[in-house]
């Protein structure tokens with residue numbers, strides 16, 4: 288099933304709102320991508336790298352103790368945290384860097400929030416031998432120090448961005464400005480299913496491997512499609528990747544969880560699907576957090592990857608048409624979920640991912656016993672240990688003093 | 689077509705000059721004082737004034753205009769206030785000079801395309817430049833602007849292929865804004881060698897005047913370009929002068945560039 292209503296349009300959303308300098312590059316990318324997709328050797332190459340290097344397929348893990356504790360649907364986890372580099376982001380960067388090589392590009396630039404996309408881009412660049420520059424908000428450089436080191440270790444240059452809110456939005460502004468001045472030899476690897484056409488489509492297609500694998504694995508594990516799938520939503524790449532292959536399956540509930548930050552009433556959150564209005568940010572028309580004068584507002588989330596005032600156009604369309612349900616989880620709820628998953632399942636989820644887990648209990652109960660809920664475990668939490676441990680660690684349980 | 693823009697180019701041509709399109713940021717350092725800056729640009733010889741309206745995420749702008757946007761937003765600049773407090777006063781002081789709003793499409797969408805076009809025209813705006821709205825996305829908005837008599841001025845880039853550049857030029861309103869360098873706004877010591885050729889190409893196809901912009905800050909650059917264009921746009925250099933030394937410095941810069949435009 289395709290939600291693309293015209294090239295690059297998802298209902299009212301999508302499009303290509305960029306400076307003229309970039310339009311020819313986006314057209315070139317669109318053509319090169321179509322040609323690559325029509326060439327079976329390209330798909331085979333992507334599949335080979337995902338298998339040999341990324342470690343796909345990632346497993347589908349039963350979350351037995353969470354299932355028991357929540358007392359509702361069977362809970363299963365799609366384990367993108369087990370993909371090489373620790374998050375789903377690598378699915379997209381392998382695809383895009385291979386595409387860039389095919390296009391003869393000499394250099395790669397990227398933006399990053401949590402640093403997972405930056406690490407995944409630096410990794411793909413190291414693997415395929417291309418120089419890599421990553422733009423990262425200065426605030427995120429501070430709170431994701433581990434990933435900054437990983438990028439540098441992988442040979443990438445990390446460029447801290449001091450403008451605006453010093454987070455993902457500003458990193459993306461700066462990456463676009465750089466791309467405008469180096470567009471002839473440089474490919475810009477956008478990290479989420481956002482940005483100008485064809486990025487939302489390209490990123491979604493590369494991430495759809497998550498949902499495609501899940502279809503097969505669900506049949507094998509419990510003999511049917513899941514009754515509901517839940518994913519966290521920043522720009523929307525892990526969500527659209529796991530959900531897209533199920534859009535046509537009416538029996539499958541699709542749920543996205545956005546950053547509730549300090550609460551929806553606080554004005555400090557990243558809930559663009561829930562509270563955003565129609566606008567243009569970073570090259571596409573979508574739902575954005577903005578004031579009445581069209582100025583983009585600063586988002587807030589404890590997780591750098593959800594700290595973004597926009598969202599990809601296809602998710603905006605799925606949310607507006609009601610095909611996807613949207614919920615939110617606050618910083619505190621995400622933190623609580625982090626420890627719950629750590630202690631019940633032996634998995635440290637990323638703070639982004641913890642937002643999806645935070646709505647797991649209520650969803651499992653709404654669905655009820657005998658139903659199947661899949662949570663997309665988009666990434667692992669190692670990168671977040673500084674943020675999380677700064678707030679203290681809850682005492683261990685069941686251990687003799 | 690508002691017609692005001694064509695008249696301004698014709699007046700400059702009649703005097704044997706290339707046109708100076710001068711940009712400054714409304715609300716930098718605050719709304720009333722930016723009125724003085726715009727007035728100074730006209731006193732310095734600007735033929736057309738671009739009124740910048742700040743946006744929080746100016747992806748087409750370099751550090752100088754980014755800084756001006758931040759100052760303007762801090763000073764409370766909004767599109768509504770610019771149309772109420774800046775444009776009418778500049779128009780009153782300089783009734784002959786066409787005013788062109790330069791901002792990003794989200795700012796216009798937030799006000800509503802139709803409301804903006806109507807209000808802008810009423811207050812004395814002749815055109816608009818939206819650097820993040822390429823032709824593919826501009827159809828409906830341009831029809832709305834046409835109906836209100838506001839020219840949506842298109843941009844051509846160094847990366848724009850020939851046929852596309854010709855198509856943009858043929859269908860242009862007001863003037864064609866040829867972006868001189870692949871990059872963001874900001875002063876450049878050198879302009880690309882193929883710029884004059886690109887200008888000639890666009891000029892051959894265009895029924896309206898063609899100007900070069902981005903990177904231009906000196907009379908010498910203006911002189912070189914005026915052989916291939918009907919005018920030049922100067923932005924960052926003016927914004928920097930006005931910010932550092934006030935309206936008189938911006939006026940002096942305009943006068944100097946204008947000297948370079950005398951044929």
Ligand SMILES: Cc1ncc(COP(=O)(O)O)c(C=O)c1O
Nearest residue numbers: 403521522523524525592665666
């Ligand atoms: C583990 C993880 N999950 C989710 C996200 C959010 O991005 P998206 O909504 O594109 O999946 C990020 C972004 O950095 C991430 O690192």
